[in-house]
Amino acid sequence: MSAGDNEPRNKQLLLKRVPEGISGPEDFEVREAPVPELQEGELLVQAHYFGVDAALRLITRDSDEFLFRVKPGDMVHGSMAGRVVRSRHAQFSEGEYVHGSLGIQNYAVSNGEGLERCDLTQAPLGAWLGGFGVSGLTAYFAVTDVCRPQPGQTVLINGAAGAVGSIAGQICRLAGARVIGLTGSSAKCDWLTSELGYDVAINYRDADWYEQLQRAAPDRLDVIFDNVGGKVLDESLKLIGMRGTVLLCGSTSQYSEAHMQGPANYIWLGTMRARLQGFVVFDYADRYAEARRVMARWIEAGQLLIPFWEVAGDVDMFPEAYQKMYLGENLGKTLVRLPAAEALGGAA
Amino acid sequence: MSAGDNEPRNKQLLLKRVPEGISGPEDFEVREAPVPELQEGELLVQAHYFGVDAALRLITRDSDEFLFRVKPGDMVHGSMAGRVVRSRHAQFSEGEYVHGSLGIQNYAVSNGEGLERCDLTQAPLGAWLGGFGVSGLTAYFAVTDVCRPQPGQTVLINGAAGAVGSIAGQICRLAGARVIGLTGSSAKCDWLTSELGYDVAINYRDADWYEQLQRAAPDRLDVIFDNVGGKVLDESLKLIGMRGTVLLCGSTSQYSEAHMQGPANYIWLGTMRARLQGFVVFDYADRYAEARRVMARWIEAGQLLIPFWEVAGDVDMFPEAYQKMYLGENLGKTLVRLPAAEALGGAA
Numbered sequence: 001m002s003a004g005d006n007e008p009r010n011k012q013l014l015l016k017r018v019p020e021g022i023s024g025p026e027d028f029e030v031r032e033a034p035v036p037e038l039q040e041g042e043l044l045v046q047a048h049y050f051g052v053d054a055a056l057r058l059i060t061r062d063s064d065e066f067l068f069r070v071k072p073g074d075m076v077h078g079s080m081a082g083r084v085v086r087s088r089h090a091q092f093s094e095g096e097y098v099h100g101s102l103g104i105q106n107y108a109v110s111n112g113e114g115l116e117r118c119d120l121t122q123a124p125l126g127a128w129l130g131g132f133g134v135s136g137l138t139a140y141f142a143v144t145d146v147c148r149p150q151p152g153q154t155v156l157i158n159g160a161a162g163a164v165g166s167i168a169g170q171i172c173r174l175a176g177a178r179v180i181g182l183t184g185s186s187a188k189c190d191w192l193t194s195e196l197g198y199d200v201a202i203n204y205r206d207a208d209w210y211e212q213l214q215r216a217a218p219d220r221l222d223v224i225f226d227n228v229g230g231k232v233l234d235e236s237l238k239l240i241g242m243r244g245t246v247l248l249c250g251s252t253s254q255y256s257e258a259h260m261q262g263p264a265n266y267i268w269l270g271t272m273r274a275r276l277q278g279f280v281v282f283d284y285a286d287r288y289a290e291a292r293r294v295m296a297r298w299i300e301a302g303q304l305l306i307p308f309w310e311v312a313g314d315v316d317m318f319p320e321a322y323q324k325m326y327l328g329e330n331l332g333k334t335l336v337r338l339p340a341a342e343a344l345g346g347a348a
Numbered sequence: 349m350s351a352g353d354n355e356p357r358n359k360q361l362l363l364k365r366v367p368e369g370i371s372g373p374e375d376f377e378v379r380e381a382p383v384p385e386l387q388e389g390e391l392l393v394q395a396h397y398f399g400v401d402a403a404l405r406l407i408t409r410d411s412d413e414f415l416f417r418v419k420p421g422d423m424v425h426g427s428m429a430g431r432v433v434r435s436r437h438a439q440f441s442e443g444e445y446v447h448g449s450l451g452i453q454n455y456a457v458s459n460g461e462g463l464e465r466c467d468l469t470q471a472p473l474g475a476w477l478g479g480f481g482v483s484g485l486t487a488y489f490a491v492t493d494v495c496r497p498q499p500g501q502t503v504l505i506n507g508a509a510g511a512v513g514s515i516a517g518q519i520c521r522l523a524g525a526r527v528i529g530l531t532g533s534s535a536k537c538d539w540l541t542s543e544l545g546y547d548v549a550i551n552y553r554d555a556d557w558y559e560q561l562q563r564a565a566p567d568r569l570d571v572i573f574d575n576v577g578g579k580v581l582d583e584s585l586k587l588i589g590m591r592g593t594v595l596l597c598g599s600t601s602q603y604s605e606a607h608m609q610g611p612a613n614y615i616w617l618g619t620m621r622a623r624l625q626g627f628v629v630f631d632y633a634d635r636y637a638e639a640r641r642v643m644a645r646w647i648e649a650g651q652l653l654i655p656f657w658e659v660a661g662d663v664d665m666f667p668e669a670y671q672k673m674y675l676g677e678n679l680g681k682t683l684v685r686l687p688a689a690e691a692l693g694g695a696a
Contacts (some may be wrong), residue, residue, distance in 0.1 A: 200670070243683075248617055249618070251615050254615070260615070262610030263610040264610040267596070268626075269624060270626040274626045276623065276624040278617035
């Protein structure tokens with residue numbers, strides 16, 4: 001932005017109240033604030049994309065028991081990818097693309113901590129918030145380091161069309177496993193099998209989904225990669241195989257529930273000597289570059305698709321995109337694409 | 349039994365109906381049957397002890413989903429230790445002591461499969477159904493092969509005064525860990541700390557038991573050894589430590605519930621990169637002898653106590669002993685000691 005521009009205003013999204021059930025636009029409000037001046041060692045990022053992250057619903061609950069919390073009146077926590085528009089920081093220059101946890105606002109000041117540069121030759125900017133970002137890295141490390149599916153094994157992905165599941169299923173296929181996806185519509189089922197190479201896709205809204213799953217997994221499940229929790233996890237636990245792994249990646253079905261439920265069928269883990277394994281991708285931070293080199297090769301070879309679902313709009317579009325994601329309208333990662341991205345055209 | 353004896357009758361305990369809630373004497377009935385003649389390759393065992401196993405309540409549920417089921421009209425499944433009183437089997441001789449899954453009856457015919465000889469120089473006969481038998485072996489392998497507590501770590505045993513918990517806690521102490529026990533009465537708490545060497549014992553019926561646990565585990569829990577499930581497991585999951593292990597050994601609080609509950613706080617496993625690990629002792633069958641040699645040394649050195657709680661009576665005493673165990677009256681393994689054991693005095 002040159003000195004001749006009209007000084008832009010910064011719109012910031014605030015949490016207005018603790019949501020009940022799936023959160024909607026009424027739970028948020030927009031505040032306008034000036035774009036701050038930079039101090040030495042700081043840079044200013046203009047948002048091109050916001051990542052719409054399911055875990056936000058967990059940290060907006062009326063509970064201090066989670067490690068981070070967004071309270072009414074706080075700016076909404078979220079991931080942003082954008083362009084450095086001013087810099088007084090030695091390691092970042094104007095015009096570079098970066099992403100980080102910078103909040104749902106048009107302009108963010110950063111001291112560089114936690115920021116990552118986006119190499120647009122590896123993947124387009126939006127992908128760095130999804131399948132090439134935290135969601136994709138989660139899938140990559142959870143599959144290759146924890147689940148470790150083997151050729152001939154059967155994997156179930158719960159939440160198969162979501163940001164993480166859509167990548168995890170493809171990586172399990174690359175490992176030679178047979179991949180079954182559970183998702184929430186027949187259109188998503190078609191997409192999973194036709195575009196992402198899933199062997200079987202089942203709509204968990206079908207009355208007989210569990211019977212379909214039993215038929216699809218006659219030798220039980222070596223891996224359950226669970227993103228959703230709730231009834232889908234509970235029922236699928238009855239099919240876990242001997243010494244199987246249930247990867248606990250997320251519990252999105254529970255984040256909006258007033259009283260969260262645990263999976264009563266966890267006792268099947270005992271019978272089957274299986275494990276329910278917690279996982280946090282940040283433990284692998286020193287291997288992100290390695291994972292991205294591998295994934296970039298897969299993308300180039302046409303073996304890995306990085307799907308994202310964009311909603312175009314400004315800061316005030318975020319609550320609607322977030323609600324639509326919870327209602328299951330997305331294929332892959334949900335992103336809000338901001339006017340600043342439009343201005344640059346296809347480049348980023 | 350010599351030819352001059354009056355031919356004894358065999359009392360067998362049958363399940364009369366599917367229990368509701370904690371099962372009681374009204375759910376069972378006794379049938380008398382003749383003691384069968386042996387075929388070539390068979391032996392006859394006279395029961396001295398029955399093991400009272402919590403898992404029986406799970407397999408008497410009105411559900412075919414578990415791998416084994418006792419239905420109304422079936423003989424009650426259970427473990428027996430006793431004396432070989434007749435043998436037409438090449439590898440077992442009259443007068444030997446054995447144990448196995450021979451049902452709740454005075455006399456059992458066996459072809460030797462699954463039977464194990466009891467060396468009474470290692471441990472008394474009753475102990476072979478408890479702390480020196482499946483319960484103790486479960487504790488031994490679950491602790492030493494899966495939980496692997498280290499000196500300075502903190503372990504929580506849920507169901508600390510039960511058949512498995514009472515041994516598991518002692519083995520964790522031998523590994524140098526700090527051991528906290530959760531149990532259901534202040535008398536049991538006293539017993540855990542004074543007799544079994546637990547560092548801390550907490551009564552989960554105290555209103556502030558969770559706060560007591562928090563104070564006792566300021567650095568969180570490296571291991572939760574869970575025998576009970578339900579609320580105790582759910583609450584304690586909030587204190588699991590980084591990369592901790594929750595050993596799923598049993599879920600006794602849930603077996604009597606019409607609708608089993610899962611632990612809603614399982615999402616803490618995610619945050620803490622912890623695992624809930626299923627375990628079945630039978631996988632270690634080829635190492636039982638090794639474990640017993642180690643445990644026999646500990647017993648001899650006074651480092652391991654094998655606690656059991658005996659109820660004297662005949663076959664018809666089993667339902668009452670079983671009910672009392674579910675009400676928490678036992679310290680260590682619950683056994684029914686039969687008249688045949690009395691006749692032999694202290695020997696077995």
